[in-house]
Amino acid sequence: MPPNHLEKTGRLEFTLNGQPVSLADVPGEASLLEVLRGRLGLLGSKEGCGVGECGACTVLLEGRAVNSCLTAAWQAAGKRVITIEGLAQGEVLHPLQEAFVQTGAVQCGFCTPGMILAACDLLSKNLRPSDQEIETALAGNLCRCTGYHDILRAVKRAARWIREERP
Amino acid sequence: MSRFVAAASLDEALAALASGEAKVLAGGTDLMVQLRRARLAGDELPAELVDVNAVPELTRLELEGSEPYLGAGLTFHNLGSAPQVQAKYPLLAQAAATVGSVQVRHTATIGGNVANASPAADGLSALVALNAVAHIASGQGRRQCPLTELITAPNETTLAPDELILGFVLDPLPGSWGQAFYKVGRRQAVSVARLNLAVCLERELKDPRVVLGSCFPTPRRLGDVEELLSGGQPGEELWRKAGAQAASHFTGVCGWRESAVYKVPAIAKGTARALADAWSVLEDQL
Ligand code: FES
Ligand code: FES
Numbered sequence: 001m002p003p004n005h006l007e008k009t010g011r012l013e014f015t016l017n018g019q020p021v022s023l024a025d026v027p028g029e030a031s032l033l034e035v036l037r038g039r040l041g042l043l044g045s046k047e048g049c050g051v052g053e054c055g056a057c058t059v060l061l062e063g064r065a066v067n068s069c070l071t072a073a074w075q076a077a078g079k080r081v082i083t084i085e086g087l088a089q090g091e092v093l094h095p096l097q098e099a100f101v102q103t104g105a106v107q108c109g110f111c112t113p114g115m116i117l118a119a120c121d122l123l124s125k126n127l128r129p130s131d132q133e134i135e136t137a138l139a140g141n142l143c144r145c146t147g148y149h150d151i152l153r154a155v156k157r158a159a160r161w162i163r164e165e166r167p
Numbered sequence: 168m169s170r171f172v173a174a175a176s177l178d179e180a181l182a183a184l185a186s187g188e189a190k191v192l193a194g195g196t197d198l199m200v201q202l203r204r205a206r207l208a209g210d211e212l213p214a215e216l217v218d219v220n221a222v223p224e225l226t227r228l229e230l231e232g233s234e235p236y237l238g239a240g241l242t243f244h245n246l247g248s249a250p251q252v253q254a255k256y257p258l259l260a261q262a263a264a265t266v267g268s269v270q271v272r273h274t275a276t277i278g279g280n281v282a283n284a285s286p287a288a289d290g291l292s293a294l295v296a297l298n299a300v301a302h303i304a305s306g307q308g309r310r311q312c313p314l315t316e317l318i319t320a321p322n323e324t325t326l327a328p329d330e331l332i333l334g335f336v337l338d339p340l341p342g343s344w345g346q347a348f349y350k351v352g353r354r355q356a357v358s359v360a361r362l363n364l365a366v367c368l369e370r371e372l373k374d375p376r377v378v379l380g381s382c383f384p385t386p387r388r389l390g391d392v393e394e395l396l397s398g399g400q401p402g403e404e405l406w407r408k409a410g411a412q413a414a415s416h417f418t419g420v421c422g423w424r425e426s427a428v429y430k431v432p433a434i435a436k437g438t439a440r441a442l443a444d445a446w447s448v449l450e451d452q453l
Pocket of ligand 2: 105143145
């Protein structure tokens with residue numbers, strides 16, 4: 001679709017977790033994070049810093065991890081956005097979610113959605129990541145609680161499950 | 168409230184910028200932070216945000232030939248992972264791979280990095296070492312400007328509000344050059360560089376390039392260090408001397424500030440190390 005279709009309707013349209021959304025009156029300066037939380041009521045994406053330092057707001061835009069606080073909502077026009085709410089299949093958690101739960105990689109949970117989506121991006125390209133590759137992929141995500149060790153274990157565990165096609 | 172304009176072509180982008188009231192939105196990683204600050208402070212917002220991500224000219228990458236070209240809209244992820252860049256300008260690929268985090272690299276662009284002229288921008292030092300010349304367009308016409316003249320002060324450039332950086336022409340480093348990039352930051356990712364170095368050497372040590380970034384208001388080539396290296400006897404001794412010279416260049420320009428306590432030894436050692444790294448690349452080719 002031509003990018004300027006949005007000027008014709010004035011509505012911001014994109015695909016959110018597989019469902020089309022259409023919003024009126026979204027100002028140009030609004031961040032994707034603000035729209036997800038404030039307009040669409042999806043509170044899974046967190047605002048830790050608002051300036052690209054903590055990764056708590058990470059979502060997948062066209063399959064790639066981005067900081068939604070640094071992304072203008074309109075940059076998502078016509079694109080696919082996945083948030084933490086879109087990972088589970090009904091009652092079945094995504095392998096990363098399951099692995100985070102089972103490994104104790106979640107304490108307060110504030111960083112978890114961002115961690116999981118950043119990890120999701122990594123595993124979509126690399127199902128046998130080394131420790132260093134995981135560290136690089138998650139370097140933009142801060143966790144105040146876990147000390148990261150269990151997060152690394154959870155990512156590796158999820159990678160193994162996905163390789164073995166287990167939930 | 169800013170109006171959002173998604174430019175589908177260069178003409179559309181330039182037409183939208185012509186008013187002088189619009190801001191270019193590339194990756195958004197700097198602009199969104201600026202907008203956030205303005206909103207919190209109750210300052211006026213730009214009338215329009217011109218999203219240039221769909222402008223085809225901005226993502227051109229053509230490194231062959233006598234005028235290697237890098238589109239301004241390429242992201243650091245693009246630059247860090249493109250085999251062409253890794254092969255021809257490993258220094259730039261390395262610098263790109265250290266910018267921000269995965270999330271930031273996915274969206275932040277090299278053109279945005281230049282237009283914002285952050286003194287700590289990692290991409291700039293590499294471009295300066297490669298003698299990058301920016302190609303700039305506006306509704307009025309086109310111009311070219313070496314990067315070192317484009318960036319005049321921290322966060323300041325000679326770009327007019329209606330101008331857009333299209334891309335950069337780089338030095339087609341002839342034959343085989345050794346290149347290295349070195350960075351000191353506070354955190355592996357995200358950290359804004361405290362110090363970065365970009366080095367290019369060829370075997371005869373003719374026209375060596377040593378760029379120190381994040382230490383000065385704008386990234387600069389260290390002329391005195393380059394002179395010391397020119398025609399010298401390659402080896403640890405020379406790298407060490409060059410390191411000492413780089414450190415004294417820094418204190419000469421910036422004086423002995425608090426940060427000098429760690430920066431001076433870091434510059435001396437970092438320079439020596441970057442030179443040794445660049446040289447070892449050359450030795451591996453022998
Ligand atoms: S809230 Fe977006 S990176 Fe911290
Ligand atoms: S679990 Fe609390 S910040 Fe990570």
